Amino acid sequence: MKNIIFITVVIVFVMVSCNPKNKQAETTNTLIMKNDSKMNSAQSSNASINEVVANYLKLKNNLVNDNSKEAANSGNALVTTIGKVDMNSISKEQMKDYMDIADDAKEHAEHIVSNGGDIAHQREHFVMLSKDVNDLIQLFGTNQKLYQDFCPMADDNKGAIWISETKEIKNPYFGSQMATCGSIKKEF
Ligand SMILES: [Cu+2]
Numbered sequence: 447m448k449n450i451i452f453i454t455v456v457i458v459f460v461m462v463s464c465n466p467k468n469k470q471a472e473t474t475n476t477l478i479m480k481n482d483s484k485m486n487s488a489q490s491s492n493a494s495i496n497e498v499v500a501n502y503l504k505l506k507n508n509l510v511n512d513n514s515k516e517a518a519n520s521g522n523a524l525v526t527t528i529g530k531v532d533m534n535s536i537s538k539e540q541m542k543d544y545m546d547i548a549d550d551a552k553e554h555a556e557h558i559v560s561n562g563g564d565i566a567h568q569r570e571h572f573v574m575l576s577k578d579v580n581d582l583i584q585l586f587g588t589n590q591k592l593y594q595d596f597c598p599m600a601d602d603n604k605g606a607i608w609i610s611e612t613k614e615i616k617n618p619y620f621g622s623q624m625a626t627c628g629s630i631k632k633e634f
Contacts, residue, residue, distance in 0.1 A: 492535055492536070492586040492587070494527075494531040495586045496588065496589055496590070497527045498524065498527050499579060499582070499588065499590075502576075502579045503609070503610075504520040504523065505517055505521055505575075506608055506618045507616075507618075508520055509565070509572060509621065510618045514561075514562055514564065518558060518560075519562075521555045521559040524555045525552055528548055529552075531548065543581075544582075544585065547581045547582055550574065550578050551578035551579065551582070554572070557571040558571050565621075569619050570601075572619070573600065573601045573606040573619075579609050580607060583609065583634050587634075588634050591634070592609055592633070593609070593612070593632070594607055594608075594609060594631045594634065595607065595610050595617075595629065595630055595631065596628055596629060597628035599620070599624070599627060600620070606619060609634075613630070
């Protein structure tokens with residue numbers, strides 16, 4: 447009986463989280479956003495990292511549009527820009543973190559490239575790629591307004607984040623199937 451109640455609570459929570467018109471959720475998010483934007487406003491940005499982010503955002507939008515082939519193409523552009531990052535623009539302190547993130551991001555982007563036509567598999571790698579891009583932004587900052595969004599149902603209900611340039615929720619994990627599922631967790 448306890449289990450049934452627990453499961454019901456979880457289901458209701460997921461439904462509430464995925465209702466974009468839910469006022470309570472919006473209020474909570476606004477509070478979180480206010481705190482986070484203060485913390486990140488002092489960071490500067492790095493020109494070649496901005497290009498990596500730009501190609502990640504193209505890839506993200508192709509997944510939003512359920513376009514697997516274009517997602518593979520923008521994945522390819524992303525791999526290229528990671529390879530072109532100006533290493534002189536990265537400080538000694540940032541170098542180790544950067545290398546770890548870049549290696550991982552490149553690997554996931556390559557899987558997205560080689561799986562054009564299999565959008566489910568591309569989206570699995572996009573979960574990890576999004577974490578990497580989030581870490582890159584934490585490390586270097588950004589010169590454009592970005593949002594960290596979260597969908598509680600992505601990645602087999604484990605939940606996953608993605609980075610977006612729009613305040614409006616457009617879900618890359620479900621595309622047209624559940625376009626507005628998710629909420630803003632953080633502002634950069
Ligand atoms: Cu793979």
